[in-house]
Amino acid sequence: MQGKLYGIGVGPGDPELLTLKAVRILKKIDYLCYPISQPGKPSIALEIAAGAVKKNWCVAELYLPMTRDDSVLEGHWQEAALKISDILRSGQDCAFITLGDPSLYSTFVYLVRKLKVILAELEVEIVPGISSPNILAAQAQVSLAEGEESFLIIPGISDLDKIGQALDSFDNIIFLKVGRTFSEIYPILQEKGLEEKAVFGERCGFSDEYLSFNLQDVAQRQRDYLSLLFVKKGGFK
Amino acid sequence: MQGKLYGIGVGPGDPELLTLKAVRILKKIDYLCYPISQPGKPSIALEIAAGAVKKNWCVAELYLPMTRDDSVLEGHWQEAALKISDILRSGQDCAFITLGDPSLYSTFVYLVRKLKVILAELEVEIVPGISSPNILAAQAQVSLAEGEESFLIIPGISDLDKIGQALDSFDNIIFLKVGRTFSEIYPILQEKGLEEKAVFGERCGFSDEYLSFNLQDVAQRQRDYLSLLFVKKGGFK
Numbered sequence A, B: 001m002q003g004k005l006y007g008i009g010v011g012p013g014d015p016e017l018l019t020l021k022a023v024r025i026l027k028k029i030d031y032l033c034y035p036i037s038q039p040g041k042p043s044i045a046l047e048i049a050a051g052a053v054k055k056n057w058c059v060a061e062l063y064l065p066m067t068r069d070d071s072v073l074e075g076h077w078q079e080a081a082l083k084i085s086d087i088l089r090s091g092q093d094c095a096f097i098t099l100g101d102p103s104l105y106s107t108f109v110y111l112v113r114k115l116k117v118i119l120a121e122l123e124v125e126i127v128p129g130i131s132s133p134n135i136l137a138a139q140a141q142v143s144l145a146e147g148e149e150s151f152l153i154i155p156g157i158s159d160l161d162k163i164g165q166a167l168d169s170f171d172n173i174i175f176l177k178v179g180r181t182f183s184e185i186y187p188i189l190q191e192k193g194l195e196e197k198a199v200f201g202e203r204c205g206f207s208d209e210y211l212s213f214n215l216q217d218v219a220q221r222q223r224d225y226l227s228l229l230f231v232k233k234g235g236f237k
Helices: A020-028 A044-052 A070-089 A108-118 A132-140 A160-169 A182-191 A215-220 B020-028 B044-052 B070-089 B108-118 B132-140 B160-169 B182-191 B215-220
Strands: A005-009 A031-036 A058-063 A094-098 A124-127 A151-155 A172-176 A198-202 A210-212 A227-232 B005-009 B031-036 B058-063 B094-098 B124-127 B151-155 B172-176 B198-202 B210-212 B227-232
Touching: A005 A020, A005 A108, A020 A044, A020 A094, A020 A124, A020 B020, A031 A044, A031 A070, A044 A094, A058 A070, A070 A094, A070 A108, A094 A108, A124 B132, A132 A172, A132 A198, A132 A210, A132 A227, A132 B124, A151 A160, A160 A172, A160 A182, A160 B160, A182 A215, A182 A227, A198 A215, A210 A215, B005 B020, B005 B108, B020 B044, B020 B094, B020 B124, B031 B044, B031 B070, B044 B094, B058 B070, B070 B094, B070 B108, B094 B108, B132 B172, B132 B198, B132 B210, B132 B227, B151 B160, B160 B172, B160 B182, B182 B215, B182 B227, B198 B215, B210 B215
Parallel strands: A005 A094, A005 A124, A031 A058, A031 A094, A151 A172, B005 B094, B005 B124, B031 B058, B031 B094, B151 B172
Antiparallel strands: A151 B151, A172 A227, A198 A210, A198 A227, B172 B227, B198 B210, B198 B227
């Protein structure tokens, strides 16, 4: 009988932010698949999972480089899906772990799409995880949205028109992965008089997290890939 | 010494979706505050927490009615904040539990604002929880957003212009609490040819959860307050 695939969100960094369900399944399954962004580089998702559950899993490392070039990614997703399908065909259940939540900007959805083509039947269970916006809000002690407010998540790599439109139209806006694009977004915030209505977070939930309400300080530092910027147009109360 | 206030997200319904951190703190603290929407009605947040942790907490029930009338709410928040401040002043730590996440459409932020006025110093720690959009996505096995897509959360009670604008401008839109307003939103989706690019979820994460990709079915049923509608403009792959 073919194994079952679990897509498990391990949350934003702190192993204590795994859910009871994620922990139960990680203890139960023998086979763990995790993504790495560079060969030889440790998997962040694996470090978080191993921080919460001690187990000698059989592992499959899936090399999924951080590139926006779909033609390159296609091949890596396909290779990863083949590795997972081999495990499932052998009758073993298997968990794919992902930083944050499997449904929000995660590689998991691409893998499932590829697997559905490879395997005639595929049993999947998804375990949600805490997303980076939620941990940023918790650590900065701000509300992401309240009452009738809207809340928009957009990648920091969006074009500048889209960013301007988002800031004009919605109450609360979070930009994901702004490490590189912060220097383009910051002037737009200044122009719109929003630079004091924002908070920047980097590696929120990790032991080396950095949080700042002072965007001038943020502009002057080296910024990590795992960083986000939250703009609350009504200001922080 | 004054006690510390924890704002704990108990997630979307399933006690297994509490985080390890939420469970650790709920086991440790002696005083638990929880909201009820009607006198005599059980607290959903308490039922979830008690499903994960067995403990005889000292409890403070906070009556926070579901109304959009701020003048009515103000008094209830103030009363709730006074109850919490009494506990903290007695030197006891205290946890306020909330459905989902404390930073996303939760009463917790209002309570903290009131408490900051009452108490000269206030020590707060927020523990994020899984939000309803994430459990809807997990259960329906759809992605909320991927790649460079945008993701917007808006309350179902937003005005129709705002709803139309959201559907025109963004890739993925989730409407919260659409129990009553579904009948107004559904015709807009039909008009825009989006009725087959949507999934409706009710009480996701609870044992009586209901999910449907067929909005005609949804239109014909009695809908719960805890319901959401996710529209994926690119369609589900």
